[in-house]
Amino acid sequence: MLARGPDATLRLARAHPGATIRTDSAARAARLRAALGRDRVLLSHAPVLDDALEAELDLLAGPEVPLPGGGRLLVHPTPALTAIDVDAGSAAGTRDPQAQLRLNRAAVAEAARQIRLRNLAGPILLDLAGLTAKRREALAEPLAAALAPDPLARLLGLGPLGLFEILRQRIHPPLHEILGWPPSPLSHGLAALRRAAREAAARPGRHWALRAHPAVLGALQDLPGALSEAAEAIGTPLQLRPDAARAPSHPEIEEAAHG
Incomplete structure (x- = not known):
């Protein structure tokens, strides 16, 4: 039997023992504190992947x-x-x-x-x-x-x-290989979910929709936990609006009507 190894966060934390870990997920913070100690893990009430970090990720992609x-x-x-x-x-x-x-x-x-x-x-x-x-x-x-x-x-x-x-x-x-070269529909979809979380944090109490190519929406639906974690971060389920005319690389977050 093979045991599952540590995930990317734990691997990086162990490779850089002096680094502080910041997360915007309470569940993830609890799991990391159990493994790394309370002092190393900070829980942020705002999305940790801000626009500046997203720009760096775009560059790396x-x-x-x-x-x-x-x-x-x-x-x-x-x-x-x-x-x-x-x-x-x-x-x-x-x-x-x-x-x-x-x-x-x-x-x-x-x-x-x-x-x-x-x-x-x-x-x-x-x-x-x-x-x-x-x-x-x-x-x-x-x-x-x-x-x-x-x-x-x-x-x-x-x-x-x-x-x-x-x-x-x-x-x-x-x-x-993880993101795809060029980035895959899933990579574009996950970036859109992070953008939705930032929009929701900046304008709380609203409902949001993701308009994207069907391949992007299908990739998100096939990834276990992706949409449910996004709903938890946003505070409400994200409406999915397929748009075959939209390029997979250009999903859009838009405000949705309540209900």
Whole structure:
């Protein structure tokens, strides 16, 4: 017999023992306090996934990550490996070699961060922007330092094609497999339920409806507990309004009449 392991919250809590856990669910708070102690778990009376965090989740669900000062990372998972490309943007045409070096230093740090946030696993190739092989070698140490806090990741070195080769151990599925790539109807539906909870908290006492493509509504109905937990958070059942003309990526929360 195999026993079910800890869920994602408990795994992260044990990996980061100094972190405080915030939840907006009283039942979840009670369960976590029993496992982690009362002092580590805070019960919030407002939705913990606010608009700023949702924007971060949207960013993690897509392939583009903006870099400070311009440029971007492009993250491309494939069945065999994940390719991360640095697009220099406006810095590509500059004659200042230091500008490209600064961009790639920022890209190295952000790539290591995205690898961990997205839980990427297996072979990972990082292609920097516009640097000679010798100048790329100079960024091996900053990349190794950026990866060092991640016990699952290991920098193998700079390959013959000028790509940094990283190997990261796979223990749980990466984020793009959970959300879908592009995001699945279920991912869009769960994001809409979180949005409904925020709307209800901001304007209590009202009734709400979810207008969405039938695939989104069907995915939510097939996930045990999704709609019942949303109703508990909102304070009233969410009316479901199928709309085949609406793209699955654009569900809408709208106020509904009472009754």
